[in-house]
Amino acid sequence: MAKVTLQTIADRLGVSRATVSYAFSRPDQVSAELRRRVMEVADELGYAGPNPTARSLRLGRAGALGLLFSETLAYAFADPYAVGFFQGLATAAEDAGVGLLILPLPHGDKRTEPVRNAVVDAFCVVSLPDGHPALDEVLGRRLPVVVVDEPYVPGHPFLGIDEPAAGALAARHVLELGHRRLGVAMVGLHDDGHIGWSDVARQRAATFEAMRGRRDGYQAAAEEAGVDWAGVPFYELSRNSREAGRQAGHALLARSPRPTAILTNTDVLALGVLDAAADLGLDVPGELSVVGFSDSAAQDAGLTTIRQAKQEIGAEAGRLLLAGAPARPERLLFPHELIVRASTAPPPQERR
């Protein structure tokens, strides 16, 4: 059984390929009788209908949205945040009748070819680590892109939460527990590769709005509680990794007086800070409280964090992408809430 195309059927019937195409895609352009015969021959030859790839090429539409998750898919779907987001996105895709192409991210050394070769009309990037090669690949495709949660990519719509409010919520939580000696570890403020202490001037000059906003929230809550922000040690990272978090943790915990609560702007960083605390034999939350962000990797570790309205974000991401590139990049904000787990508690008693 050789390959069957429109042409095969056309030849069989002695008509032109165009006619057969019309029979399939625009029945009113062809006589009912001929259309019947076309279908008959198609059936007989086992023709499955116009080849979707050729159709896509000609029409310039892929009928699919590309989706990039951080980490492996198996991991992503173990994560309630991702699942919730995905449900929202899927609903939007469903309503529009387009597919959702889940792209495997190269872990380790693998190439980003799947992204380069993905047959999609747009991309949705979710919570990708900064500097991930797949992100460049996505941007290189010059298709509509929306980014959810992170990283913030100038020039593309960003969906997330009210960062200053969420940051304030996180900070207020430890402040209300009684903490006064805070420490902060943040990633994604600048893109200059700086790693180390950051003064207030530099903090305020952060080029990444989302993280800047989150930080603004921290500061506002601290000052509201009477804490002098300039005295809060602030360690900046250039990579969002557990190892980076550990580094920041060690730096912060070596300070004197030692902070009793550390705020981080990602769960991954928070896990690294917990590692550092473990390295030093510090009890969490007895001697140190740690707050993460995103509720993305927090559950198993018992991390207190901020949870976001994932489903709504997913749905809106889908809607945006399906409407094509928005006139100008927007920043859409969704609800968030504080999730208190086992990594925060009142500070240890002071003894002089």
Place this chain on the structure above:
Amino acid sequence: MAKVTLQTIADRLGVSRATVSYAFSRPDQVSAELRRRVMEVADELGYAGPNPTARSLRLGRAGALGLLFSETLAYAFADPYAVGFFQGLATAAEDAGVGLLILPLPHGDKRTEPVRNAVVDAFCVVSLPDGHPALDEVLGRRLPVVVVDEPYVPGHPFLGIDEPAAGALAARHVLELGHRRLGVAMVGLHDDGHIGWSDVARQRAATFEAMRGRRDGYQAAAEEAGVDWAGVPFYELSRNSREAGRQAGHALLARSPRPTAILTNTDVLALGVLDAAADLGLDVPGELSVVGFSDSAAQDAGLTTIRQAKQEIGAEAGRLLLAGAPARPERLLFPHELIVRASTAPPPQERR
């Protein structure tokens, strides 16, 4: 900024399109110097690399696996069974560097065009209701197909569990609790649309092997426990819906003597039976035990059911599809286990 293709770059450099293509896809076919210039111009023009759709067409590979879930995606991902299966499949896809195209199933009247137009190399059908139009569409595409759980499609690989063993496990559970008056509600035995009582001859003549096997397991366990199978009321449905389950439940519970345990071959059906019990004011599990199947919708309802090795099934489905169509259709069986929840208990005391 007009459209940029290989040709644009070729013209700019005064070389042929083929050369530019080689520069991208087979660097050793082109001098390093020319390749450098190609990349330079590509960069300058904002060329994203060879168009994936055109590439797909020419190469005859889509680089994606199509995935069809029952129900809406939002529902599917709320279901731990689907998520587990998906993790397994995603891992296989990841290893092979192909994407996973999740296809929206038309709910209601919508057309099945997404399936017809999906740019994929193979399909994985998961737990689709019998007779769903999307299934015909999938089969019409004449691509490799594997089916997971249901429906059984002659001529294509089927992945699932050892149905007779799993059926026996479910039945043995209530038998060991002491139940002797069983009732059965099953869907997907025949495709003749029959709804109502089914005698043993008809049961054995079921055209769908998987469900027939499950039923064989019920019967074997019953007879092993000394229960006369011919006396067990057996209600057959043609649709796997909660409403159908309720109908079966009413029919079975109207029997005299009333069954104390009802076996169903899907969780959805079991939920319907619970509805019927509620309609009649029967206490579950005090007066009636109900067993579902698949652990797909069972958790919240506290349904006792059979859980399957979803992850392994997903991984194997992926492997099979990526290896192309298997030489001949196989039936691959995976582990299963009984999950006891709150819908089963010993039968009520007899009082005469």
Place this chain on the structure above:
DNA sequence: CTTGCCTCCTTAATCAATTAAGACCTTAAT
């Protein structure tokens, strides 16, 4: 000087469709 072999590039066929524009034939109105 010729032959053979590289290397680097071009030619041209191919993948499988869609669709605007035009040709041809009927039928109906003027």
Place this chain on the structure above:
DNA sequence: ATTAAGGTCTTAATTGATTAAGGAGGCAAG
């Protein structure tokens, strides 16, 4: 009889790539 209008089908351009086969030029060996 003439013109217009429909309906049905064809022609041919287009979508954006890949790749086998072949040609031109340079170089070394015979």
